[in-house]
Amino acid sequence: MDVYSHLNGSASAAGRSATTSSTSPTQITAGTPTHNTPPNATLSSTSAANESDGSAQSGQLQLQQPAASVPAACLACRGKHLKCDGMTPCSRCLASNSECIYIASRRGYKGPRRNTAANPNKRHASSSPDVSPSASGDGCPMLLGHTSVSAHAVPAPTMTAVSAFHPAVVLPATEPASPFVPAPPGGMASLQVFRNPYLNGTQSRPMAVIPPTQHQPSLAERCFDAFYHFFHAGHPFVLPRDSMVRLMKEGTTNLDAVVAAMRYIGSLYIDAGPARAMYLDEAIRLCYQPTTPKDGFLIQALLLLIIGLDGSCQQERARELLADCERIAVEINLNTRSFAAMHGRGNLVMEESWRRTWWDLYVCDGMIAGVHRITNFLLFDIVADVGLPCEEDQYLTGDIPQPMYMDDFDDQLFSGEDRPFSSFAYRIAAMRNLGRFMRTPVSLFPGDENVAKIESLLTNWKIHLPEEKRHNVDKKCKLDEMMFQGHFITHACTIMLHQPLSQLDSSPARAVTSCAPHRPIASGESYNVHTQHTITAAYEISQMITQPVPILSHTHFFTCVITLASIVHLSKWALYFLPEEEDLRQQIRLNIGALTKISEVWKAANTACGQVKGVAQEIYRTKKAHQINPAFWVGFTQEEMISSLNADEGIMQEIEGMLAVTQPQ
Known part of the structure; x- marks a missing residue:
C-alpha cells in the first residue's frame, strides 16, 4: 500500500468521482x-x-x-x-x-516513409x-498514491483533497510550497524507473528526452511532514518516520486514528485553512468510533489530541480526553513491563515506542497538572514498571539497547555500576519530583521540613546530572529537547515550591491567568531565601529562551513555564526601585518575545502574551503615579532617580514595539 495513498485516503477517489460527474463532453456551439x-x-x-x-x-x-x-x-x-x-x-x-x-x-x-502526403x-x-x-x-512512480x-x-482535476475522510471538500492547489518536501520514503528513489509516456505502453526505460514533473505534495502529505519536522522531537513517542511509513505501506488498519491526529498536529504549523478543523474532528471521530480497537495506537492518537487541544486554548476539552486516555491506558496494561514485548510484533523500535507512549503520557499528565493546577496528576499514583526509554538517536536509527528501569535509576549511586541513562529518563525523573511536590501538603510558613525535602529532590536532580546532560545539547551540539524539558520542569517546580513563601507581592500580576489561577502572595520588607530561589529559577527559565534553536522547536508546555517566570519578573519590577533594573528589563523582553513567537502556532501563548503586556502597562502606570509625588524620591540620589525613570520608560517602549502586531484573541 502506498504511503501517500494512505495519507490522502479516499479523497483522490472522491475527487475523480466528482470530476466525472461534473465534466461532460464539450459541445461546439455558435x-x-x-x-x-x-x-x-x-x-x-x-x-x-x-x-x-x-x-x-x-x-x-x-x-x-x-x-x-x-x-x-x-x-x-x-x-x-x-x-x-x-x-x-x-x-x-x-x-x-x-x-x-x-x-x-x-x-x-517506423522510419521515413516514401511518398509522404504533401497535404x-x-x-x-x-x-x-x-x-x-x-x-x-x-503507473508513474513519481505520482505517489496514483492509481x-x-x-x-476522466482524470482528476488539479485540486488537492484536504481530508481523506471528507471527499466532497477540496481546496485549490494554491497552498504555499512546503519548505520540507520529503524524499521518497524508504530510500526508494534509487529503485524508481520512470515510465516514458512517449513510448508504446509495453516499453519501459528511463526517460531521456524530458524529465518527469516533480510531484507536488498534497495538504495531507505536508501536514504529515510538518508533524515530524516541528513536533515529533518534543514528544517522541510515535514511531519514527521511516517505521511509520513502512507500517502505512503495509496497510496496517489500526493506524487511521493516530495518522489523523498527526495530520491535525502538523496542520497547526502550516497554513491549512479549514482543513485543520476537519482533521481534528476526523481524528476525534476515529478515536471514539466503536470499531476502533483499544490499543497503543489509540493511546498515541488521544495523547496527540490532548497536547494539541491544550496548546490551542481548549484545555477543558483536553482534560476530558486525558481522563479517557488514562483510563484506557490502564485497562490495556500499558503501564506494565510486559506490554511492549507482547504488542511489539517482534520489532524493537515498536517496543520502544510503547514504552515511550506510557512515559510521555505520564509526563504530559504531570505538565497539565503542574501548569494549570486543576488536575491532580493521576498517573503519579499508578504503579508502573515500564522500561525507561533509550536515547533519541538510538530510537531514530533503530539501535535499541536493552531497557533499564526506574529501580536502576534510583540505585545508580549505591550499586557501584556506572550505567548511563537517557535524557528521556532524566525528564521522567524531573516530572516525578514535580509529582512528589504536588503530593506534599501546602506550606504556610518558612522552615517547613516538607519544603526542605522537596528542595533536596530538586537539588539532587541537578547536581547529579552527568556533564553531558547539563547544557541541553547532545554530543553533536544539537538541542537535547528531553533535557531541555527536564530543566524547565525543575525550574518551574522550584518557583511553585518557593514563591508562596517569598517576599514578592503577586497582586500586580493577578491578571495573568492564561495558564493557572492567580495565587495571592503577601509582600515582605526584605528578601528571604525563598525569594532568592524564586527569582533565580525565573531567571534560568528566561535564559533558556536564548538557546540557539527555533523557539517553536520546543513543546508548547514551555509557554506556561515562560508565563510563570513572567509573573515573577513582573512582581519584582513592581517594586519601587531595583539596582538591577536593566537586567530585569532584558528578562521581561525575552519572555514577551518568546511568547510572541510561540503564538504563531499556539493560541495559548497569544493569550498569555496579551495578559503579560496588560500587567506591564498597569505596573508602569502605577509607578508613574508614585513618581509624581516628591516624597517618593526621598533617600534617592539624582543618578538613581534618572536611572529608574529611564529603565521604566525603556521597557515600556520595547514592550509596545514587540507586541504592536500581537493582540490577545
Whole structure:
C-alpha cells in the first residue's frame, strides 16, 4: 500500500468521482471562443458530415457528437499524465499560468516513409493523443498514491483533497510550497524507473528526452511532514518516520486514528485553512468510533489530541480526553513491563515506542497538572514498571539497547555500576519530583521540613546530572529537547515550591491567568531565601529562551513555564526601585518575545502574551503615579532617580514595539 495513498485516503477517489460527474463532453456551439489548434491537430468532423443525409442534418450531428480525440498533448500534461484538450495554450496550462509546448508524437514511428502526403492538414498515424497511464497498473512512480484509470475515466482535476475522510471538500492547489518536501520514503528513489509516456505502453526505460514533473505534495502529505519536522522531537513517542511509513505501506488498519491526529498536529504549523478543523474532528471521530480497537495506537492518537487541544486554548476539552486516555491506558496494561514485548510484533523500535507512549503520557499528565493546577496528576499514583526509554538517536536509527528501569535509576549511586541513562529518563525523573511536590501538603510558613525535602529532590536532580546532560545539547551540539524539558520542569517546580513563601507581592500580576489561577502572595520588607530561589529559577527559565534553536522547536508546555517566570519578573519590577533594573528589563523582553513567537502556532501563548503586556502597562502606570509625588524620591540620589525613570520608560517602549502586531484573541 502506498504511503501517500494512505495519507490522502479516499479523497483522490472522491475527487475523480466528482470530476466525472461534473465534466461532460464539450459541445461546439455558435459564438463559443476557441483557442488556436496546434499545427499537427485537425478536426475530425468531415467524416461525420459526409455520412449525413443533408446539410442541416449534418450540422445537427456535428453539434451533438462528442468532442473529437485530441491528436497531441502538450509537454506539461504529458509529464503529469493528465488529459490535454489540445488547445494552444491548453486549459490546464492556462489555469496554472504555465508554458504550453507541443511536440510531435512518435508513437508507432517506423522510419521515413516514401511518398509522404504533401497535404499539411492530413492526420498521420503518428499523431496520437496523449498517453494515459498503463492499464496494467504500472503507473508513474513519481505520482505517489496514483492509481491507474481506465481509458474512459476522466482524470482528476488539479485540486488537492484536504481530508481523506471528507471527499466532497477540496481546496485549490494554491497552498504555499512546503519548505520540507520529503524524499521518497524508504530510500526508494534509487529503485524508481520512470515510465516514458512517449513510448508504446509495453516499453519501459528511463526517460531521456524530458524529465518527469516533480510531484507536488498534497495538504495531507505536508501536514504529515510538518508533524515530524516541528513536533515529533518534543514528544517522541510515535514511531519514527521511516517505521511509520513502512507500517502505512503495509496497510496496517489500526493506524487511521493516530495518522489523523498527526495530520491535525502538523496542520497547526502550516497554513491549512479549514482543513485543520476537519482533521481534528476526523481524528476525534476515529478515536471514539466503536470499531476502533483499544490499543497503543489509540493511546498515541488521544495523547496527540490532548497536547494539541491544550496548546490551542481548549484545555477543558483536553482534560476530558486525558481522563479517557488514562483510563484506557490502564485497562490495556500499558503501564506494565510486559506490554511492549507482547504488542511489539517482534520489532524493537515498536517496543520502544510503547514504552515511550506510557512515559510521555505520564509526563504530559504531570505538565497539565503542574501548569494549570486543576488536575491532580493521576498517573503519579499508578504503579508502573515500564522500561525507561533509550536515547533519541538510538530510537531514530533503530539501535535499541536493552531497557533499564526506574529501580536502576534510583540505585545508580549505591550499586557501584556506572550505567548511563537517557535524557528521556532524566525528564521522567524531573516530572516525578514535580509529582512528589504536588503530593506534599501546602506550606504556610518558612522552615517547613516538607519544603526542605522537596528542595533536596530538586537539588539532587541537578547536581547529579552527568556533564553531558547539563547544557541541553547532545554530543553533536544539537538541542537535547528531553533535557531541555527536564530543566524547565525543575525550574518551574522550584518557583511553585518557593514563591508562596517569598517576599514578592503577586497582586500586580493577578491578571495573568492564561495558564493557572492567580495565587495571592503577601509582600515582605526584605528578601528571604525563598525569594532568592524564586527569582533565580525565573531567571534560568528566561535564559533558556536564548538557546540557539527555533523557539517553536520546543513543546508548547514551555509557554506556561515562560508565563510563570513572567509573573515573577513582573512582581519584582513592581517594586519601587531595583539596582538591577536593566537586567530585569532584558528578562521581561525575552519572555514577551518568546511568547510572541510561540503564538504563531499556539493560541495559548497569544493569550498569555496579551495578559503579560496588560500587567506591564498597569505596573508602569502605577509607578508613574508614585513618581509624581516628591516624597517618593526621598533617600534617592539624582543618578538613581534618572536611572529608574529611564529603565521604566525603556521597557515600556520595547514592550509596545514587540507586541504592536500581537493582540490577545
